[in-house]
Amino acid sequence: MYVVIAGGGKVGWNLARELIGKGNEVTLLEDRRSRYLTIEQELEHAVQYGDATELWVLERAGIQRADLVIAVTGDDEDNMLICQMAKQKYLCERIIARVNNPRNRQWFELLGVQPCVSATDLILRLIEHEVPSYGLVHLLDLRDEQLEIIEVEVVPTAPAAGKMVQEVPLPEGSLIISVLRGGTGFVPKADTVIEAGDEVLLVLDPGLEEAITEQFAAATHPGD
Amino acid sequence: MFVVIAGAGRVGSAVARSALASGHEVSVLDEDPLSHERLDAGQPTSWEDAGGRFTVGTAIEIEALVEAGIAEADLFIASTHGDNTNLVIAQIAQKRFNVPRVITRVMDPARATWYAEQGLETISPTKVAIEMFKEALGPVERGI
Numbered sequence: 628m629y630v631v632i633a634g635g636g637k638v639g640w641n642l643a644r645e646l647i648g649k650g651n652e653v654t655l656l657e658d659r660r661s662r663y664l665t666i667e668q669e670l671e672h673a674v675q676y677g678d679a680t681e682l683w684v685l686e687r688a689g690i691q692r693a694d695l696v697i698a699v700t701g702d703d704e705d706n707m708l709i710c711q712m713a714k715q716k717y718l719c720e721r722i723i724a725r726v727n728n729p730r731n732r733q734w735f736e737l738l739g740v741q742p743c744v745s746a747t748d749l750i751l752r753l754i755e756h757e758v759p760s761y762g763l764v765h766l767l768d769l770r771d772e773q774l775e776i777i778e779v780e781v782v783p784t785a786p787a788a789g790k791m792v793q794e795v796p797l798p799e800g801s802l803i804i805s806v807l808r809g810g811t812g813f814v815p816k817a818d819t820v821i822e823a824g825d826e827v828l829l830v831l832d833p834g835l836e837e838a839i840t841e842q843f844a845a846a847t848h849p850g851d
Numbered sequence: 852m853f854v855v856i857a858g859a860g861r862v863g864s865a866v867a868r869s870a871l872a873s874g875h876e877v878s879v880l881d882e883d884p885l886s887h888e889r890l891d892a893g894q895p896t897s898w899e900d901a902g903g904r905f906t907v908g909t910a911i912e913i914e915a916l917v918e919a920g921i922a923e924a925d926l927f928i929a930s931t932h933g934d935n936t937n938l939v940i941a942q943i944a945q946k947r948f949n950v951p952r953v954i955t956r957v958m959d960p961a962r963a964t965w966y967a968e969q970g971l972e973t974i975s976p977t978k979v980a981i982e983m984f985k986e987a988l989g990p991v992e993r994g995i
Contacts, residue, residue, distance in 0.1 A: 680935055682961045704911065704935035716965060731911065734939060737946055 633679035634700030800832035858931030864889040878904035880919040
């Protein structure tokens with residue numbers, strides 16, 4: 628696969644190295660001369676000097692034949708426009724953009740730049756995972772499919788604790804898909820009893836998190 | 852007409868003053884509080900006394916755009932010093948706030964052309980300068 632990466636910072640350089648290591652053809656674009664010269668000592672012809680928001684720089688890198696364009700500069704406007712042009716002007720089918728400021732995520736979406744990845748959001752997700760008082764962890768968001776998978780820990784005082792799966796009043800559009808107990812996971816049946824301490828995985832339509840939290844983690848309000 | 856101008860550099864501030872003088876309602880947004888001086892310079896009254904609005908803020912921040920009045924704008928002008936910022940905020944004005952008319956300054960002639968084809972009204976000072984230089988140079992007379 629041929630990959631064009633815009634931005635030779637830590638993320639871009641390491642991505643280029645990994646993708647080359649996996650046998651891909653890569654061109655990395657970097658517009659700071661001194662940074663370019665440093666990278667060039669290792670990546671040689673796989674790095675090119677230039678501003679990736681300029682059309683001629685993208686064309687010189689062969690963007691027309693790229694299977695994937697990744698924009699990971701430190702500037703959100705640059706990343707948005709590089710991906711927008713890759714998609715709309717050069718008809719590149721796959722793009723990935725980096726979001727530096729999570730508040731700009733809405734503009735990436737407005738400009739049709741998807742998927743986009745924000746390190747800040749990823750770390751926030753990890754905090755959710757590491758801090759149990761949040762009660763609920765997002766494992767996977769399938770935005771286009773309008774589905775998400777969450778994990779929730781069952782607290783002793785939760786309404787669902789001690790009930791059979793079929794007795795738990797879950798909102799329409801949600802389903803228990805797995806229970807993790809004592810380090811192993813299994814797919815529950817209608818008569819499986821949910822126990823305190825279980826971790827329950829559910830698939831659901833977006834927006835139902837609160838109704839589900841009520842059943843499994845009701846007693847974890849901060850300050851309780 | 853209510854005009855919102857993002858970027859009060861030489862171009863933005865001059866356009867703002869001229870629009871205000873012709874009787875339009877004008878709101879200027881710039882991240883640098885000092886750029887306000889460009890609006891006041893050489894004027895008998897301050898920008899606000901003359902009826903203008905000024906907001907300090909980054910043009911890509913939604914709060915700043917809303918405070919500057921983008922939701923009510925009849926015309927939005929993107930004239931910050933960065934092409935990429937201009938192209939993004941112009942599309943925000945168009946697609947998110949449905950501003951009836953949006954004009955964007957784009958220094959890079961190539962992208963000014965492409966984005967114009969996508970439905971953005973672009974002004975490229977570089978393009979204009981190139982044309983003027985070509986004209987000043989005149990036609991090449993062969994054989995001299």
